[in-house]
Amino acid sequence: MSLPGPLQFGSLTVDTPVVLAPMAGVTNAAFRRLCAEQGAGLYVCEMITSRGLVEGDQHTKDMLVFDEAETVRSVQLYGTDPVYVGKATEILCADYGVAHVDLNFGCPVPKVTRKGGGGALPYKRGLLGEILEHAVRAAEPYGVPVTMKTRKGIDDDHLTYMDAGRIAQESGAAAIALHGRTVAQAYSGTADWDAIAELKASVDIPVLGNGDIWEAADAIRMVEETGVDGVVIGRGCLGRPWLFRDLAAAFAGDTVNVLPNLGEVTDIMRRHAELLCEHMGEERGCKEIRKHIAWYLKGFGAGGELRRTLGLVNSLADLDEMLDKLDRNEPFPTSQLGAPRGRQGAPRDKVVLPEGWLDDADGRGCGFAENVSETSGG
Incomplete structure (x- = not known):
């Protein structure tokens, strides 16, 4: 067909x-x-x-x-x-x-x-x-x-x-x-x-x-x-x-x-946060990106403490500082391919x-x- x-x-x-x-x-x-x-x-x-x-x-x-x-x-x-x-x-x-x-x-x-x-x-x-x-x-x-x-x-x-x-x-x-x-x-x-x-x-x-x-x-x-x-x-x-x-x-x-490595995912996540802040203001935009961070990082090896801190981000400067701690070379987790996302x-x-x-x-x-x-x- x-x-x-x-x-x-x-x-x-x-x-x-x-x-x-x-x-x-x-x-x-x-x-x-x-x-x-x-x-x-x-x-x-x-x-x-x-x-x-x-x-x-x-x-x-x-x-x-x-x-x-x-x-x-x-x-x-x-x-x-x-x-x-x-x-x-x-x-x-x-x-x-x-x-x-x-x-x-x-x-x-x-x-x-x-x-x-x-x-x-x-x-x-x-x-x-x-x-x-x-x-x-x-x-x-x-x-x-x-x-x-x-x-x-x-x-x-x-x-x-x-x-x-x-x-x-x-x-x-x-x-x-x-x-x-x-x-x-x-x-x-x-x-x-x-x-x-x-x-x-x-x-x-x-x-x-x-x-x-x-x-x-x-x-x-x-x-x-x-x-x-x-x-x-x-x-x-x-x-x-x-x-x-x-x-x-x-x-x-x-x-x-070509699957994005963590560095490429990080760049998209940062762009998402930037757009949210443009439309909503920095305070609300950073609150909005929090729920998306868990979806972006699903399957990656980012540590629990870093994930927790990212989930509390309240400024773009803080977000940049935390994203710098991620391993940009980490490959995309193939275990996530074809896996359901979001609520079930x-x-x-x-x-x-x-x-x-x-x-x-x-x-x-x-x-x-x-x-x-x-x-x-x-």
Whole structure:
């Protein structure tokens, strides 16, 4: 099978068919810039709530920050009310110059699903269609494509992805991304690529695959096994933004075999911290880099005391002093290749849902609050 060419979302062309998944507290403007410096693709802002944007919530507006080099602005929107989602989509297009809006129907976080949002919402087929139609209609005058991301379903007994694909296509969505896990699985177990292939075979709009892409070779294998038009990268790039360099090369038909040594990783880590400080100020930026340091150093032999000190860094000068203590010649730990990164956890015995949510798959079930923060992109 030949490799897919550029992604086409309506009028938007993404030269390399790779999308950075929104991740709360991770995919801010600094991280998106860092990833974009490594390779081509589409880099999505942290998920925001439609109600928060419409009502002018300051925290929501603070998340809508874009780097000066960010020529294509992409935002993921969460919502359970069609009217609010439509209004929020219009605000993003008219006031923020957004070129792509993605709707989140995949988040597995309990405080989201208990309100009927995220990965729980596609069970309500009528509501899903209404939300998509409102968003597509609001974005149409601006020529902005609307896509959606979802999961297989709530659990193995309540699968929704095939209906979701049909509804997305009928509603005018430009593409659909599928994470090959259920809400009950969260991030545990193995992603079901067969489900991704089944969805791809059932719709005419582009399908993107998500789940268990840890190396560029995994992305190519997913394309070969499922026929997807592109891939969505989430946890695989944590502490490894150069994965986008490898992906760009792989989709161009080349192979990147040079793994960064600790010195090269250190330079990328320092660049990340610098960008965070540029966007947030030095104090907050240094606090933000702390969680990333553990991901960057995973598998390397840096001592426990140095790791602990790095985890408390509060200035760029201190960071530079501590990074100088690392062995720049230490090779990349090959034990980490293909290994899961970020959260994994255990599957859930029961997904938290609104009372009576499963009684009627065709109902609307909306009216739940959307005051949700610090959630993943699914």
